[in-house]
Amino acid sequence: MTETPTNKVSLQDKRSQAMRAKICHAAIECLDRLGYAETTFAKIQAKANVSRGAITHHFPTKQALVAATAMQLLSNAQGPVERGDTLGVLPVYDLIMTSWNRIVNSSGGRALVEILVACRTDAELYQLLEDSLLDWDQSNLALIAQSYTSTDGDREDTELLWSIARNFLRGLLLHEKFVSSPEYLTRMMDRFARMMETQLSVRPTPDLEIDQ
Amino acid sequence: MTETPTNKVSLQDKRSQAMRAKICHAAIECLDRLGYAETTFAKIQAKANVSRGAITHHFPTKQALVAATAMQLLSNAQGPVERGDTLGVLPVYDLIMTSWNRIVNSSGGRALVEILVACRTDAELYQLLEDSLLDWDQSNLALIAQSYTSTDGDREDTELLWSIARNFLRGLLLHEKFVSSPEYLTRMMDRFARMMETQLSVRPTPDLEIDQ
DNA sequence: ATAAAAACAGAACGGGCGGTCTGTAAACTG
DNA sequence: CAGTTTACAGACCGCCCGTTCTGTTTTTAT
Numbered sequence: 001m002t003e004t005p006t007n008k009v010s011l012q013d014k015r016s017q018a019m020r021a022k023i024c025h026a027a028i029e030c031l032d033r034l035g036y037a038e039t040t041f042a043k044i045q046a047k048a049n050v051s052r053g054a055i056t057h058h059f060p061t062k063q064a065l066v067a068a069t070a071m072q073l074l075s076n077a078q079g080p081v082e083r084g085d086t087l088g089v090l091p092v093y094d095l096i097m098t099s100w101n102r103i104v105n106s107s108g109g110r111a112l113v114e115i116l117v118a119c120r121t122d123a124e125l126y127q128l129l130e131d132s133l134l135d136w137d138q139s140n141l142a143l144i145a146q147s148y149t150s151t152d153g154d155r156e157d158t159e160l161l162w163s164i165a166r167n168f169l170r171g172l173l174l175h176e177k178f179v180s181s182p183e184y185l186t187r188m189m190d191r192f193a194r195m196m197e198t199q200l201s202v203r204p205t206p207d208l209e210i211d212q
Numbered sequence: 213m214t215e216t217p218t219n220k221v222s223l224q225d226k227r228s229q230a231m232r233a234k235i236c237h238a239a240i241e242c243l244d245r246l247g248y249a250e251t252t253f254a255k256i257q258a259k260a261n262v263s264r265g266a267i268t269h270h271f272p273t274k275q276a277l278v279a280a281t282a283m284q285l286l287s288n289a290q291g292p293v294e295r296g297d298t299l300g301v302l303p304v305y306d307l308i309m310t311s312w313n314r315i316v317n318s319s320g321g322r323a324l325v326e327i328l329v330a331c332r333t334d335a336e337l338y339q340l341l342e343d344s345l346l347d348w349d350q351s352n353l354a355l356i357a358q359s360y361t362s363t364d365g366d367r368e369d370t371e372l373l374w375s376i377a378r379n380f381l382r383g384l385l386l387h388e389k390f391v392s393s394p395e396y397l398t399r400m401m402d403r404f405a406r407m408m409e410t411q412l413s414v415r416p417t418p419d420l421e422i423d424q
Numbered sequence: 425a426t427a428a429a430a431a432c433a434g435a436a437c438g439g440g441c442g443g444t445c446t447g448t449a450a451a452c453t454g
Numbered sequence: 455c456a457g458t459t460t461a462c463a464g465a466c467c468g469c470c471c472g473t474t475c476t477g478t479t480t481t482t483a484t
Binding site for chain 2: 033034035036037038110113114116117118119120121122126130133134137138156157160161163164166167168169170171172173174175177178180187188191192195199
Binding site: 222223224227252253254268272273274 | 440441442443444450451452
């Protein structure tokens with residue numbers, strides 16, 4: 001069934017989704033490069049090369065746009081943790097390093113932090129994102145717990161450790177510009193990853209069913 | 213001696229400094245409660261109960277005001293790490309807990325994070341604060357290294373560990389609103405503090421000279 | 425084919441922002 | 455005590471922001 005006769009996704013839906021993705025992509029770049037405050041409709045419009053009406057049509061308010069952008073970022077940030085460059089499960093050390101290099105310290109990761117910070121003081125934005133972020137957190141922890149386990153074998157401890165790692169990496173993002181030298185940041189990452197290695201390990205019996 | 217003969221600090225200087233402190237204090241509250249973007253001259257003016265002219269007289273631009281606020285926050289955040297409630301040096305576990313409760317997760321700590329985030333994308337603000345923040349970082353690490361030491365006795369390792377702790381606590385601030393329950397946050401703190409306990413310890417020979 | 429609805433396009437607008445500018449009182453200087 | 459400087463006070467302004475509103479084109483339903 002290559003051709004789906006009863007095409008649920010109409011031509012309009014496709015255009016719509018493409019436009020929304022285009023706008024959100026531009027929003028991510030703006031958030032990363034300009035920060036939340038300077039991320040304005042005009043800037044997004046210019047970067048995405050779309051009209052003003054297109055933006056306001058799809059996103060009635062700025063918070064709605066940012067919330068939609070955040071949700072897209074979350075779904076993007078979900079997968080790559082486990083399947084990095086290699087097909088199998090990464091060693092703990094590499095998991096930390098890859099999370100930093102590919103997820104947190106990326107355009108999307110930095111944009112997400114901007115949004116998280118904005119959520120702290122923007123009640124409307126917070127309300128739009130609260131549920132999604134809690135869900136993401138849960139499923140992200142579950143994903144980790146599938147492939148990794150605390151040395152004491154406790155499921156909750158595994159999740160705690162990974163939560164700690166995530167928060168450390170996010171905090172590192174704020175500190176990055178004020179680190180004395182790039183090498184020092186490398187050493188911090190190395191030290192943290194080595195510390196985590198002593199607490200966390202790859203689950204001895206990997207999942208039998210591996211998708212794709 | 214109400215009248216100090218060789219008065220280095222003039223009456224003007226006193227008024228000036230008092231006004232600046234008043235404005236910065238209001239700025240801290242605004243940054244904490246409203247975030248950087250919504251922290252505006254008008255809001256600060258209202259919260260501090262001062263005139264608009266007073267603010268613009270002391271701080272030519274918003275960045276200058278925020279930078280001055282940040283410097284005040286840094287000097288406040290420097291001391292309390294070591295001498296918490298007790299007079300002596302805190303155990304590592306308590307050091308972590310106290311740092312969170314009294315420093316990072318305080319009005320000033322949250323304001324500082326807002327400023328750090330703003331620095332990432334505001335070149336002018338970054339330039340004003342770069343040196344001060346690097347200096348603060350150095351002296352903060354030195355302060356810790358005075359009272360604590362890595363289990364392997366290495367000075368640099370001590371600093372790395374404390375840098376890790378600081379970044380974790382800051383990251384936790386971003387995540388705080390999205391934690392599933394307050395107890396979970398407590399458990400994260402406990403888990404992290406216990407992990408740090410295995411790496412860091414109170415220096416066996418405390419400093420002989422203790423100021424004040 | 426035709427009507428309705430959705431997807432844009434872009435002008436318009438009120439408000440609040442950061443920054444400037446002028447006026448006044450207090451504090452220093454000689 | 456005169457004269458200058460500093461510390462405020464508050465009006466003012468241009469700009470840009472988020473939002474709204476009115477067309478125009480494209481898709482969809484009948």
